[in-house]
Amino acid sequence: MENTNLLAIAEEFGSPIYVYDSSKIVSQYNRLTQAFKKVKQLKLNYAVKALSNIAILKLMNSLGAGLDTVSIQEVHLGLAAGVAPSNIIFTPNGVSLEEIEEVAAMGVQINIDNLSILEQFGTKHPKTPVCIRINPHVMAGGNSNISVGHIDSKFGISIHQIPHILRIVENTGMTINGIHMHTGSDILDIDVFLYASEILFDTAKHFKNLDFIDFGSGFKVPYKSGDIETNIEEFGVKLTKRFNEFCKEYGKDLTLGFEPGKFLVSESGYFLAKVNVVKQTTSTVFAGIDSGFNHLIRPMLYNSHHEIYNVSNPSGRERFYSVVGYICETDTFATNRRISEITEGDIIAFKNAGAYCFTMASNYNSRFRPAEVLWHNNEAHLIRKRETFEDLTRNQVDISIFDSQVEEVK
Numbered sequence: 001m002e003n004t005n006l007l008a009i010a011e012e013f014g015s016p017i018y019v020y021d022s023s024k025i026v027s028q029y030n031r032l033t034q035a036f037k038k039v040k041q042l043k044l045n046y047a048v049k050a051l052s053n054i055a056i057l058k059l060m061n062s063l064g065a066g067l068d069t070v071s072i073q074e075v076h077l078g079l080a081a082g083v084a085p086s087n088i089i090f091t092p093n094g095v096s097l098e099e100i101e102e103v104a105a106m107g108v109q110i111n112i113d114n115l116s117i118l119e120q121f122g123t124k125h126p127k128t129p130v131c132i133r134i135n136p137h138v139m140a141g142g143n144s145n146i147s148v149g150h151i152d153s154k155f156g157i158s159i160h161q162i163p164h165i166l167r168i169v170e171n172t173g174m175t176i177n178g179i180h181m182h183t184g185s186d187i188l189d190i191d192v193f194l195y196a197s198e199i200l201f202d203t204a205k206h207f208k209n210l211d212f213i214d215f216g217s218g219f220k221v222p223y224k225s226g227d228i229e230t231n232i233e234e235f236g237v238k239l240t241k242r243f244n245e246f247c248k249e250y251g252k253d254l255t256l257g258f259e260p261g262k263f264l265v266s267e268s269g270y271f272l273a274k275v276n277v278v279k280q281t282t283s284t285v286f287a288g289i290d291s292g293f294n295h296l297i298r299p300m301l302y303n304s305h306h307e308i309y310n311v312s313n314p315s316g317r318e319r320f321y322s323v324v325g326y327i328c329e330t331d332t333f334a335t336n337r338r339i340s341e342i343t344e345g346d347i348i349a350f351k352n353a354g355a356y357c358f359t360m361a362s363n364y365n366s367r368f369r370p371a372e373v374l375w376h377n378n379e380a381h382l383i384r385k386r387e388t389f390e391d392l393t394r395n396q397v398d399i400s401i402f403d404s405q406v407e408e409v410k
């Protein structure tokens with residue numbers, strides 16, 4: 001996005017603020033569908049947890065994407081955005097049987113990831129087809145917090161438990177209409193992905209009533225120039241070939257599914273903040289902004305890199321900065337970063353702020369969560385207002401039992 005537009009948005013709506021460029025979301029969606037254009041039936045279910053604003057869900061719906069959800073609240077957001085229940089898949093982990101039943105009753109595709117729930121659900125609702133989440137025991141992904149397909153992972157049903165799955169299916173008379181895996185985020189090596197896919201194909205042979213195979217997600221996006229990213233085009237060619245061969249063997253054209261979050265929205269997002277203080281210490285120059293890990297936790301939580309640039313002064317002399325927040329504990333976004341010279345009051349932008357940024361924001365330090373803007377067809381649309389003091393107190397119950405004591409002390 002152009003600096004002048006970002007500055008105008010910060011001017012109009014204030015800072016800190018999240019801005020999403022819809023054209024980037026559309027181009028990423030098209031890139032992925034293009035890579036798999038030789039698959040007869042492709043289905044992309046956008047992972048809502050990456051960025052769950054209803055305007056974004058409506059945009060996804062308009063592109064033809066379905067939704068991948070992990071909580072009943074995300075399902076409700078999808079329905080509020082006008083997405084048909086049949087276009088939503090529910091892939092929870094560790095949620096109650098009651099929540100799964102409630103979501104199934106809405107007509108949403110259920111994805112079950114443990115034997116206990118599979119048996120209970122199948123016994124009570126043998127006529128509701130379910131998808132099962134398999135753990136292929138493949139170590140993939142860039143960070144131990146986001147790698148979820150390995151042997152010790154809490155996600156999915158182990159491939160070693162297929163006989164048990166089959167016994168449950170037979171005993172309950174339930175139908176398995178899909179199989180699924182999701183092995184983690186930031187997967188670079190497409191050979192690892194393809195290897196896991198082979199395990200999924202092997203698993204699929206055991207189930208006679210499949211409609212789809214869902215290969216999850218985990219595509220890596222570039223965070224800085226020169227960064228390697230998942231080669232989607234090469235992956236598309238290779239997986240398509242294997243998938244089409246498998247469908248022939250299986251005797252039916254199955255749907256190939258993915259549920260990308262980061263790939264679709266990460267690069268669309270910019271987080272704008274204002275520099276409150278520039279502080280020279282003995283060792284470094286701090287740029288302290290009007291935000292903190294309450295609004296953008298990924299650098300602290302995952303040690304993730306977000307490019308930072310000075311929108312107000314894009315071509316000044318570059319200096320080294322540590323960019324920090326205002327939270328009263330260590331709150332460092334970046335150290336030793338080359339940024340064009342910062343003056344107090346400048347607006348700086350964090351890139352890759354579309355996925356897992358706003359959705360992880362909190363009210364820590366009793367700050368308001370930021371506003372969100374969608375940049376669409378050269379126009380800024382406010383899609384979430386900045387919070388106000390009322391939002392902080394809305395659900396607090398003001399009890400009066402201490403009030404008289406305060407009087408007495410006076």
Ligand SMILES: *Cc1c(COP(=O)(O)O)cnc(C)c1O
Pocket residue numbers: 047049050068070091182184185186216217218219259260261262263355
């Ligand atoms: C988080 C999640 C995704 C999305 O992962 P990305 O790395 O953002 O693409 C997809 N599927 C499931 C089940 C998830 O939990």
